[in-house]
Amino acid sequence: MATTDVSAASGTGGEPPIQWKRINALVAGQGASMGGDFILLIAMGWTAIQLGGAGAVTTLMLAATIPRALMLIFGGAVADRFGPRHVLLRTNSARLVLLAVGTVVVHSSQTLAPLVVISLLDGLLFGLASPSAGSVIPHLATHDQLPRANSLYAMVTRIAPIIGSPLGAWMIASGELWRALLVATVTCAISLGTLFVVTKGMEPPERKPGRSLVRSSGDGLRLLVSHPRLRWTFVAALCLDMAFGWPIDVALPLLVQENGWGVHAIGVIIAAFSTGALVSSALGAFLAHRIPLVVRFVVSGGGIAVGILLMALMPSVLTIAVTGAAVGLMAGLNGPAIVTVYQQAAPKGRMGSALATLTLASIGVGPISIALFGGLSLVIGLKLTWLVCGTVALVAPVAAVLALRHPVLEPVADAGAEEEPAPSPENTDADLAPASVSAELPQPQPQPREKVASPVV
Numbered sequence: 008m009a010t011t012d013v014s015a016a017s018g019t020g021g022e023p024p025i026q027w028k029r030i031n032a033l034v035a036g037q038g039a040s041m042g043g044d045f046i047l048l049i050a051m052g053w054t055a056i057q058l059g060g061a062g063a064v065t066t067l068m069l070a071a072t073i074p075r076a077l078m079l080i081f082g083g084a085v086a087d088r089f090g091p092r093h094v095l096l097r098t099n100s101a102r103l104v105l106l107a108v109g110t111v112v113v114h115s116s117q118t119l120a121p122l123v124v125i126s127l128l129d130g131l132l133f134g135l136a137s138p139s140a141g142s143v144i145p146h147l148a149t150h151d152q153l154p155r156a157n158s159l160y161a162m163v164t165r166i167a168p169i170i171g172s173p174l175g176a177w178m179i180a181s182g183e184l185w186r187a188l189l190v191a192t193v194t195c196a197i198s199l200g201t202l203f204v205v206t207k208g209m210e211p212p213e214r215k216p217g218r219s220l221v222r223s224s225g226d227g228l229r230l231l232v233s234h235p236r237l238r239w240t241f242v243a244a245l246c247l248d249m250a251f252g253w254p255i256d257v258a259l260p261l262l263v264q265e266n267g268w269g270v271h272a273i274g275v276i277i278a279a280f281s282t283g284a285l286v287s288s289a290l291g292a293f294l295a296h297r298i299p300l301v302v303r304f305v306v307s308g309g310g311i312a313v314g315i316l317l318m319a320l321m322p323s324v325l326t327i328a329v330t331g332a333a334v335g336l337m338a339g340l341n342g343p344a345i346v347t348v349y350q351q352a353a354p355k356g357r358m359g360s361a362l363a364t365l366t367l368a369s370i371g372v373g374p375i376s377i378a379l380f381g382g383l384s385l386v387i388g389l390k391l392t393w394l395v396c397g398t399v400a401l402v403a404p405v406a407a408v409l410a411l412r413h414p415v416l417e418p419v420a421d422a423g424a425e426e427e428p429a430p431s432p433e434n435t436d437a438d439l440a441p442a443s444v445s446a447e448l449p450q451p452q453p454q455p456r457e458k459v460a461s462p463v464v
Contacts, residue, residue: 025152036201038163043194045171050179050187071126078134084223086359090211091139098136099199106192114185138359157343158291165285226360239410243403250400252376272324279328283335303344309404310337316397
């Protein structure tokens with residue numbers, strides 16, 4: 008990756024409005040780590056099947072996901088207390104040791120127990136680190152440039168499974184699990200090195216005596232109660248994740264089987280969705296700051312819901328794939344927009360706690376969606392349940408409208424800058440007037456033209 012120079016400062020301590028060199032380094036390191044994670048996920052899952060069948064895979068999944076979800080809330084409090092640099096360097100160092108030791112152990116042992124221990128400890132470390140990882144980007148981009156940085160990060164999260172999953176399948180088919188663990192160890196080391204450079208200079212927050220970490224762990228939920236903008240954004244994210252989990256993971260394979268289209272159809276449809284999401288995420292890295300928030304947040308959410316409804320009614324693989332690509336395009340805009348709204352609306356001192364609840368909504372809702380809609384499909388059938396999922400997704404744009412009707416109470420500021428109660432440029436750029444979604448907004452005052460760097464990915 009490369010960047011062009013930024014010629015204009017943001018006006019806050021001489022820092023550029025978006026630090027592309029550091030963001031590109033962060034994204035490259037995290038992309039390498041995610042790719043290694045997907046290689047390891049596929050390789051460990053297949054190994055578990057060989058060792059113990061479906062029961063072993065279920066045990067492995069529970070060992071990874073339950074500790075991860077439980078640790079997320081605590082991880083938000085830790086991020087707010089010690090700062091993202093402190094947490095990320097230590098958790099990634101611990102993970103590097105875990106993977107290295109796991110490589111040696113698995114090389115000499117062909118049993119399920121080491122895999123379960125590795126998955127459990129890895130899940131704990133992931134949950135502890137995740138809120139801190141989401142807190143880094145607001146340090147590197149000013150308020151109105153956050154959408155571009157988040158879109159670039161989202162693009163890498165789309166690429167990682169596309170590259171990592173087939174590599175994991177190839178590695179376990181042509182070798183042994185320890186090789187996949189070794190690759191994951193190397194990618195973790197790359198991530199640790201980039202985090203050391205990128206987070207340099209990010210000082211920990213001032214210590215505030217009197218509040219324990221256990222009590223602070225509830226800050227994320229308290230923020231949802233007291234901040235309407237965060238609360239409705241959370242509802243929008245929750246509804247979309249809830250509505251999308253069962254159709255893709257369960258209903259799509261069943262629909263393909265029911266119509267006799269062949270297993271390749273599943274790959275075609277998912278590839279179409281992933282391509283659409285990748286394209287819009289890449290576009291957002293360059294232009295997200297110029298696309299109104301109402302389009303990225305409200306309109307895209309409505310497009311996803313309509314797309315889910317239409318996918319249930321499409322008569323062929325081609326039409327479902329085209330619809331899936333359109334849903335992917337909307338998702339590539341909507342996901343970074345939700346993260347950006349959360350980062351901008353969360354109080355600076357409780358960023359980790361806020362992001363912990365958002366991540367928990369994404370991680371925790373998958374099993375609930377599968378269980379809820381899977382049971383419903385046994386009663387009312389596959390297509391009707393899919394349509395119910397689309398109806399649930401329609402709640403998301405309504406919640407997004409309600410979120411944007413509330414101003415940002417404590418906008419995220421650059422490190423060392425004073426917080427101001429005034430709405431941010433991002434907020435005023437696309438906020439909804441109370442009377443109408445399409446209300447015309449006042450024109451901004453002329454500002455000196457500045458050159459802003461663009462990412463070259």
